[in-house]
Amino acid sequence: MNVGARFLLEKVNSHIMNIYKKLHLLTVLSGVASGLTAPIIYIFILDKGIDISDLGILITVVSLTMVLFEVPLGLFADRYGKSLTYTLSLIFNVLFSFGVFYFNDFIYLLLCMIFAGLAMSLASGTIEAMLINGIEEQENKSIIVQKNVANLKSARVVGIVIGAVVSLxxxxxxxxxPSYFTSFDYMEFGFIAMGAMYIIQMPIALSVKDEPFNRRESTSPTFLSTLSHSIVSVKKDKITRTLMLSTLLFAMGVIAIEKFWQIRLSELIEERSLPWLFSVAFICSSLTSLAGHILSVHICRFFSNNFNSALVGCRLVCGTAYFAIFLSESILMFIICLLVVNFAFSASQSLLSTLLHENIENSRRTTLLSYLSCFNQVGGMIGIAVMALVVSGNNISYVFMASGIVIILSAGFHMNSIFEKNYCPE
Structure with a gap:
């Protein structure tokens, strides 16, 4: 290789590394913004005089907005640019942050939740797609993809922990x-700081250049025809269809931890949790999630980089931990199982993403990630309804039994693929 070619290669590699650093920085800052308010957002809204039933409506509106707009906005990102789409998500996040901080009326808070749903729909899969699109074709690409996805998700958890520690x-x-908080209380400070985190990201996001794929084509299909084609492709492709249905069923199960763990823990300790305790619990679960993301690479190696086998293993561990929560009345056992669930769930995320990335081309990556997120949201909504029915006539512990069954069933989608050629050798 001559000097000119070597210089050009080094320049290209330097440019790619610069983009990777920016994408990870954006991910960390986004995590910080989430961590600042995640432990206290529902408490903050209730303190505004909103009752629990209205809070349930606000939470549902976020999910419904994501279900409606997730896929169309994923297509928008692939069509008009992921950097632009992510920047638009930051604008909606700023409106959400300062709106929740400022408004007390239910109608205005409802509008803020719509902004939150639009922001998450716009951001969904954009950074991950830009990261994976930059990986060149090579023999062990799937292993590299899995490591990069795990690192990106780890970066977000690191940001979330930082934000949660600041909130604590x-x-x-x-x-x-209290004299230090003459103008705002600590919860209001969290939403102001969250808005600032999103504003800081804007110039960084705009500096990341990605080429929209439709600009390479002389004639681009209409938006509706592209949407119709993407739906048909998901229906026809067996691997993609399996991943979507598996995600939906798994989301139905894991929702029990997200929505019911505080209630179960309060039953076991027989006292109302203090506000700061939510931050402590949130930080501990986030650290366990971080360990799951980091160690997912080693879990893959344990299963000889057979991603389906590793995914089935993680889900079986997760389901077993749910059954242990159902059977045990011990606080220690509950905490251990809670950490195991967080670990196994996080370890499985990069595995699922890798299986999806193996099966799609760059031009459809954000769209398919949006489909995955949409199925996750729908599964979560169905899971909340099912678990609410379970708990209505039984003790809260039965929710975890039902969730364990659903999670183990979700592993069944990948059993047939274990012995197929779905792994990459080292």
Whole structure:
């Protein structure tokens, strides 16, 4: 290789690394923004005088907005540029952050939740798609993809932990040094800081250049025809269809931890949790999730990089932990199983994404990730309804039994693929 070619290669590699660093920085900052308010957002809204039933409506509106707009906005990202789409998501997130901070009326808060749903729909899969699209074709690409996805998800969890720690420190300072919060309380500070995190990301997002695929074509199909074609392709492709249905069923099961763990823990300790305890629990679960993302690479190696086998293993562990929560009345056992669920769930995320990335081309990557997120949202909504029915006539612990059954069933979608050629050798 001559000097000119070597210089050009080094320049290209340097440019790619610069983009990778920016994508990971955006992911960390986005995680910080989420971590600042995630432990206290529902408490903050209830403190505005919103009752629990109206809070349920607000939460549902976010999910419904994502279900309606997830796929169309994924197509928008592939068609007009992922960097532009992510920047638009930041604008909606800023409107959400300062709107929830400022408004107390239910109607305005409802509008803010629509903004939140649109923001998540716009951001869904954009950074991950840009990251994976930059990986060149090579023999062990699937292993590299899995490592990159795991690293990206780890970066988000690191940001979430940082944000949650800041939220915890602010809550403790507000408790012992209230004079420092003359203008805002610590929860209001969280939403102001969250909005600032999204504003900081805007110039970084705009500096990441990605080429919309439709600009390479002389004649581009209409948006509706592209949407119709994407739906047909999901229906026809066996692997993609399996991943979507598997995601839907798994989401139905894991929703029990997200929505019911606080209630179950409060039953076991027989006292109302203090606000700062939510931050502590959130940080601990986030750290366990981080371990799951980081160690997912080693889990893949344990299963000889057979991603379906590793995914089935993680889901069986997750389902077993749910059954242990159902059977045990011990606080220690509950905490251990809660951490195991978080670990197994997080470890499985990069495995599922890798199986999807193996099966799609760059021009459809954000769209298919949006489909995956949409099925995840629908599964979560169905799961909430099913678990609410289960708990209506039984003890809350039966929710975890039902979830364990659903999660183990979701592993069945991947059993037939274990012995197929779905792995890459080292």
């Amino acid at each position: 420190i602010a809550s403790i300072m507000y408790l012992y040094y």
